[in-house]
Amino acid sequence: MNQKEMKTGVLLRRFVPYYKKYTKIMVTDLICASLTTICEMVLPLILRYITNQGLRDLSALTVRTIISIGALYFGLRIIDGMASFYMAYTGHVMGAAIETDMREDAFGHLQKLSDNYFNNTKIGQIMSRITSDLFEVTEFAHHCPEEFFIAFLKTVISFIILSGINLPLTILIFLLIPVMAVSCTYFNIQVRKAFKHQRNHIGELNARIEDSLLGNRVVRAFANEKIEIEKFNRDNQEFLQIKRKTYKYMAAFQNTIRMFDGLMYVVVIVAGGIFMIKGLIEPGDLVAYTLYVSTLLATIRRIIEFAEQFQRGMTGIDRFMELMDANVDIFDEEGARPLTKIDGEISFEDVSFEYPDDRNPVLSHINLRIRPGEKVALVGPSGGGKTTLCSLVPRFYDPTEGRILIDGQDIREVTLKSLRSTVGVVQQDVYLFSGTVFENIEYGRPGASMEEVVSAARMAGAHEFITGLKDGYNTYVGERGVKLSGGQKQRISIARVFLKNPPVLILDEATSALDNESEQLVSQSLERLSKGRTTVTIAHRLTTIQNADRILVLSDNSIVEEGNHEELLLKKGMYYQLYTSVSEAEKNT
Template sequence: MRRFAPYFKPYAGVLLLDLFCAALTTLCEIGLPMMMRRLAQVGMDDVSLLTSGLVLRVAALYIVLRLIDVAASYFMANIGHVMGARIETDMRSALFGHLQKLSFGYFANTKVGQLMARITGDLFDVTEFSHHCPEEFFIAGLKIVVSFVILCTVNVPLTIIIFAIVPVMAIIAGKFNMAMRRTFAKNRRQVGEVNAQVEDSLLGVRVVKSFTGEAREIEKFEQGNRDWLEIKKENYRWMGAFTATTRAFDGLMYIAVIIAGGLFMVHRRIDPADFMAYLLYVATLLATIRRIVEFAEQFQRGMTGIERFFEVMDVEPDIESPENAEKLPRVQGNIRFEDVCFAYADDPNTPVLDHLELDIRAGQSVALVGPSGGGKTTICNLIPRFYDVTGGRVTVDGHDVRTVELDSLRGQIGVVQQDVYLFSGTIFDNIAYGRPGATREEVVEAAKQAGAHEFISATQDGYDTFVGERGVRLSGGQKQRISIARVFLKNPPILILDEATSALDNESERLVQQSLERLAKGRTVLTIAHRLSTIRNADKIVVLTEDGVAEQGTHAELLARGGAYAHLYQLATED
C-alpha cells in the first residue's frame, strides 16, 4: 500500500474532494438517529411540545441532509470512479513501458499469457479498488469514531460493551482476509496459465489441425479450466466462512444491545429514546460492516492485482543504457569481438562463446556457418546488445557497445530474421515501422528496393491491405520482402541476416536473395546461413563449432583448405 499510494498523488485534489463527499454522506446517515432520538425525547417528556411544526422542521432538516447526500453520492460514483480509471491507466502505461525495457532473457522465461493477465485483468480490478478502498475505510472509520463519541454522551458502559465486539470482529476478519488473498493470488496465476494455453493453441492452430490435435488441446484446456474451478471453490469457501462469521457478529452485537440495553432500562439508567438511538446506530454500524464485507472480495482482487503489478515492476532490466552514456555517432561498421565469453544466465556453467576473437571491417560481408549450438545467433545478438557478454567486449567503430546509448546503437543495426514478425495492421504500417514518420513516397521506394512493390500493387487495397494476425494473409516470401523493405527504410550501416531465406521455396528464395543483395550494398553484413549456396560470394566465411572458430576465409580458400567448411559444403552439394 505504501508503494501504491504515490499513484494517488496526481489526483490528490480529487481524492480529498471524494473523501469530503464521503464524510458528508456519513454525517447525513449518522444524523437520522439523533433526529429520531430528539423527537422521541420530546414526546416522552411532554407530548404537548411534539407539534407538527417541530416534526416539519426536523423533516426539512433531513430533506436538506438527503439532498447533500444525493449530490455527494453522485460525485463519488462518477468522478471517484474516473479517478480510479485514471490510476489504472497510469499503472497500465507504467507496466507496459517497463516491459519494453526488459531484456530477451525475461521474455524467454515468461509466458505472454501471464503478462497479458497482469496488464488487463489484474489492473482492471485496480479501478474499483483505488476508488472504493480509501472511501470505504474512511467512511467506516468515521462512522465508528463519530458513533462512539455520540453514544458515549448517552451511556458510556453500554457503548463500551457494544464497541468491545468490534476489535474481535476485526481480528477474525483479518485472518480470513489473508486466506482469501492467498487464494486470489492462486486464482490470478491460474488465469495467466489459462490465457497462455489459449494463446499457444490459437497461434498454433495450423499445427493443431494438421496433426488432428483438437482433442488434445481441448483436454489441456479442460484440465486448466478444472484447476481454475478448484481454486475458485477454495476461494469461495473462505468467502463463505468470512461472511458467516461477520453475520454471527452482527447477531452478537444486536444481542448485546438488547440484553445490556434492556437491563439498563429496567434499572432506569437509559430511557427508551436513548435505547432507540442505540438500535439505530448499531443498525448503521452493521450496515457499514456488511458493506465492508461485500467490498472484501473486491479489496482482495485489487490487492492481488497490485501485488502482481509490483512483481513485474520489481524486475530490473538486464540491459539498459549506462548513466551519462554517449550517443553513438553514425558508424562506418567496423565490428570487433575481443576475447568474448558468453553464457546464458540460467546456465552459467555452459559457455556458448569462449574467448572469441573476430574482426569485421566496415563494408565487409561476413557469413557465419556451422552446426547448431556453435554460437552463430549469439554473436549476432551481442552486437545490438540483446544480451551482454560475460567476458571480453564487443566494439562498433571502437566504441564498447555497453558504454553507448542503446537507442543510438540499435538504430544503426538492421535485422532480417527467418521468422518474420508482421504487426496486425496494413502493409504500409509494417514497412513504415522501420522509420516512424516516413512519407508514403519513401515507403513505396523502400518496397521497390526490396522487390515488394509489384505484389503489393497487385493486392486489392495496395499498401493499405490488412496483413492479418502476424501477417497470416501473406506468403512467406511476401512477408520476408516486407521485412526487407522495413530495413531498407531504416537504412542502417550494419545489417544482420539471420537465416533469412532458409524457410522459403526456391522461387521465393531467389526473389528474396536478390532483395538482400541490393540491401547489403555499402553496408557491413553478417549472415547466418545453412544454405551455403547463398554465401559463396561473402568476403569472409567464419566456421563456428562448439569449440569456437574452426576456420575462416573466402569460399575458395576454405574449399582449398579441405577442412570443416569443405566438409559442410560437400554435404550440402550432395544433398
C-alpha cells in the same frame, strides 16, 4: 519472475504514489464522504429527540417543529445526493485513470526487458498481468481510501454519541469488535492466497488458449482437436476447483462476521432492556442507540463486503509489482552518449557469453574484427552460437565477459536507441504486425511518406506483388501476416530495413525457410540491401554465401576456421565437411 507474496503494507506503500497526480480529486472525494457520513449519522439523533420529547411532553412537539426538522433533514439529503454523485462518478474515473497509469508503466517496463525475460515468461501470463489483473484496481483505487475513511468516521462518531448515551453498554459493544477482527484474520489471509492462486491460473489458462489458437493449423493438420480440448478442459476444471476453494474461505469469513453481528444485537437487546428497566437509559435513547449500532454493524458489513474487492485489488497490485520488479538487464549506462561517425566497423574483444538462466557457455573468448562494408558469413552446426553472436551487436543480450565496439565505441557506453538505429536485422522468422502493408514497411522509419515507402519496396523487390494485392499498400496483412506468403512477408521485412537504412546489417538465415523461387527473389533483394553496408550473414544454405568476403566457422563456442570460400575448401576442415555434405544432400533431392 518472483512469485513470493508481498506483505500488504509493502504493496500499499508502493501503490500510494499513484494517487499523487489525483490529490485534489481524492481530497474532494473524502470531503464528500464526510458529508454523506454526517447526513447519515443525523437521523438517529432526530428520532431520539422526537421520541424523548414526545414521551416527556407531547404538547411541546408542534407541527412547525416537525416540519422544520423534516426540512432540515431533506436539505441534508440533497447535500448527500450531490456528494454521492461526485463519489460515484469522479471517484470511479480517478480509479480508472490510476489503472491506466499503471498499465502504461507496465507496458513501458516490458519494452525495457531483455530477450531473456520473454524467453522464460509466458505471454499469456504477461497479458493477464497488464489487463485483467489491473481491472480490479479501478474499484480498489477508488473505494479503498473512501471505505476505510467512512468506516473510521462512523466508528468514531458512533463511539462518541453512544458513550454519551450509555458508556458501560458502549464499552461492552466495542469490546466485541477487536475479537471479531482477530477471528476473521485467518480467513482473510486465506482469501488473499486463494485470489493470488486464482490469478496465476488465469494467466496459465490464457497461455494455453493463446498457444492453441496460434498453433491452430498444426492442431488441424495432426487432427489433434480432441487433445487440445482435453488439455483445455483439464485446466478449466482446475480453475473451477481453485474458485471453489476461494468461495469456501469467503463463505467462512462472511459467516464469522454474521455471527458477531448477531451477538452485538443480542447484547443491545438484553443489556439495553435491563438498563431501561432500571432507569439507566431512556426509551428514546435506546431507539437511537439501536439505530447507531445498526449503522455501526452496517459499516462493518460494508467493510467485510469490501474485503473481497480489497483482496482482489491487492492481488492485482501484487502481480503488477512482480512484473515491475523484473530486472531490466539491458539499459543505458549513466553518461551514455549517441553513437556517432558510423562507418560500420565491428570489433569483438575477448567476448564470452552464457545465458543467465542455465549458465551454459555459448561463446568463449571471441576475438573478431569486421571491417567497414565487409560482408562476413557465419556458418557451423546448430547450437554453435551464430545467432547469439549476432544478438550481442544490437544488445539484445550483453556479453558475460569482454566487450563489443562499433567504430571504436563500446556499445555499452552508447544509447540503445542510437545503437539499434545503426543495426538492421532481417530474420528467418518474419514478424509482421496486424495492419496494412504500408504500416508494416513504415515501421522501419515511423513518419515516412508514401513515396519513401514505395521506394523502399521497389529496392526490396516487393513493389510489384504489393500493387497486385487487392488494396495495394493498404492491404490488411492479417495477424502475423498470415494473408501473405513466406517470400512476400520476407520482402516486406527487407523493405522495412531498406527504409531504416542502417549502416550495419544482420541477416539471420533470412532465406532458409523459403522455396527456391522465393529464395532467389529474396536473395536478390538482400544483395541490393547489403551493398555498401557492413553485413553479417548467418547461413544455413552454404551456396548463398560463397561470395562473402570472409566466412567464419563457429563450433564449440568459438571460431574454429576463417577465410573465404576457396581458402576454406582448400583447408578441408569443418567448412569443407559442411559444404560437401550439404552439396551431396542437395544432389540427392
